[in-house]
Amino acid sequence: MKKILLTGATGYIGSHTALEFIEKGYEIVIVDNLYNSDISVLKNIEKITGVLPKFYEIDLKDKQNLEKVFKENKFDTVVHFAGLKAVGESCEKPFLYYKNNIIGSLNLFELMLKYSVKNIIFSSSATVYDSTAGKAPFFENNITGKTTNPYGTTKLVIENILRNLSNHKGLNVVNLRYFNPIGAHKSGFLGENPNNIPNNLLPYVMKVAIGELEVLKVFGGDYDTEDGTCKRDYIHVMDLADAHFKAFKFLQNSSKKIYEEINIGTGFATSVLEIIKMTNEVTGENLPYKITDRRAGDVDIVYCNADKAKKLFDWQAKLSVKEAVEDQYKFVINQNNKNK
Template identity: 40%
Template structure:
């Protein structure tokens, strides 16, 4: 297939582009580089051995999106583009709703206008809200989210479900990621957050290279084995493989829209992850215990059995591999991707 990857210069998108090329698909990318750097492209091309066409514009621009579909052959779309920082979304809700919803509207409109009916969407475990039983299952109906960011995922899932049902032949996979971490095993591409990392793994990796002093663990009195929060960390290479599996499954899907959890099914605590990274980097990583953070859930992980069975996919990489690959990326690129 010739696949348009929106947000393909970002963290998960870039790894997925490589997995798509490796599986024999043709790829073109649209990204406005609002949260990524153009220097990633040369590395993706070196790793894949292919030239990767990039369209550098903002998808909320309806005219440019239309023109792209009018001039390029596109068989399917994987839609990663969007803002993703939970805290920032609370401070700037309008920017989040506008970017994440408008980019989806432009894309879905252009798809409908040009007869493109296959779509894979980046959703999140955040749509399970605060009350879903653990492990999370796709059959849980009461989707909700505490932050504007999470609400955009709930809303886009709803929009795409309605559009898929209304247009004959549409097939949409809603992929609910758990906690993506890790890097390409080459150490050439990986997660490169701008500013202070919001997520645990890049924060730990930046302590290991000396960019941050110490980790503040938000609470150690949760009802978990060591008292710190547990999450389902999934290697970005496993996640990328999940996108290829979902894309290739769309043609044989019975219903117009289906949600899939992409997770491992296992929870790992903050301290377990920190200690695994100490082993991988062979250095001591300082931490202090701080207060609980409002809104944090004690522990959750995926029931990935639907994706295991229907997509014939499963996450195979361990926490130790995740840490080894992240360390290779961060130690080779302590400041992330170069500006030029």
């Protein structure tokens, strides 16, 4: 059986993708520095799948120890999630993001080539698009390069490095450009549980829903949308995990060299107030919120065209935004009960 290396897979998206690979019968190895995740995720993966994945607590910037992982395991494919990912923090600490995300990735790619690992799926982002140029939906050939924050810049730089390595060193590459992942595994044991303050809408909504925060701040109520709040393409994290597995099979089944950039989203947008309404329906309570000033850089509507994923490896989102809200609420309640 082929062995798969997942970097950063004690984090949100990586841990759910780890489940997907294990449940499909693959042996995985996880490398993570636990900067914004917790070792308990491994036990939760075991609780769901019956398998405790092999784990190395290593920072990708530590090339010497990372090389030991390649010496001890023969990998067929790398799925690369590891990286800092908070847009706001990246603006405050740009060099932290450049060093961590880019240097860590370079070490990984160099070792892949040294140990003849030719397949990689990279966790990229919709932040590579110039969201000010043209209207949604975003296609893969939309303008990139005018990134508005260091986080997005690191994703774009890594995509370009992988394109070069594909052209000149024979790497097979699938860059998956995620839109807005939300939700949790239906068991309630695995979900988005950052060590630090949440940067994403739904974890914030849930903190208000369970009373950890008093009120949800909605940034801007005067956007050019039906209800005045921003609209985004929210995708259930288990659909995203499925996209990684389908991309992996696509790499396995191809007889020619591959370099692809592929949008992963639902293809439609949901507003902040619509998320609040769904949360009210799920919890049976009215979520307290107040409209505040816009955040710099936010645009009215962002969503993708995801036809390419359907065409190349028969992937499309199956789970609804409402299901994601339900699953996230179940996870948060479960976590809250554990902490009491």
